[in-house]
């Protein structure tokens with residue numbers, strides 16, 4: 001089957017070896033990321049996802065924050081590997097920080113009490129959809145990325161550094177840049193254990 005969406009999804013992989021020479025200019029990447037998040041669905045169209053898009057030195061600042069936070073907790077003999085990994089993220093073009101606005105979640109809970117327990121879950125799901133939309137759009141544009149989770153360790157420093165609203169809860173970090181390595185083969189579990197189709 002040839003399907004452009006499936007072809008795009010297939011292109012999206014975790015790229016850890018990033019370069020600063022992406023095929024698009026920062027303004028074009030910024031527009032791509034914004035549109036991908038705009039188009040991603042959310043419960044009740046609540047649009048709870050927020051993003052901070054960092055380029056160049058601002059992105060490197062993000063990975064310095066992670067480095068300082070990790071240095072405080074990773075044993076000294078394991079820190080070199082951690083630091084090397086952070087270097088690879090900082091070597092890219094930029095980083096997307098994904099947030100969910102907890103004020104939006106709280107308002108939905110107040111307005112639709114029947115679903116109150118669901119809104120935090122749906123907010124997380126909306127974040128995942130926004131993340132996949134951005135990751136896939138970047139992949140389609142020939143830009144590599146990976147998904148990282150240094151939250152909640154870095155939350156306070158991130159909020160302070162970019163002066164972000166207290167209601168923005170950091171959910172993921174996506175460093176992106178030029179592809180500087182290929183990908184290993186990806187294995188897939190048995191369809192029989194994963195899918196059931198009826199009718």
Ligand SMILES: Cc1cc2nc3c(=O)[nH]c(=O)nc-3n(C[C@H](O)[C@H](O)[C@H](O)COP(=O)(O)O)c2cc1C
Nearest residue numbers: 012013014015016128146147148149150172183186
């Ligand atoms: C919810 C979620 C959390 C993930 N967290 C991390 C992470 O913290 N660090 C990381 O390097 N990759 C993370 N990944 C990436 C997965 O490890 C990766 O997508 C998976 O191994 C499949 O490889 P692929 O992305 O190349 O298809 C995460 C993926 C998902 C969907």
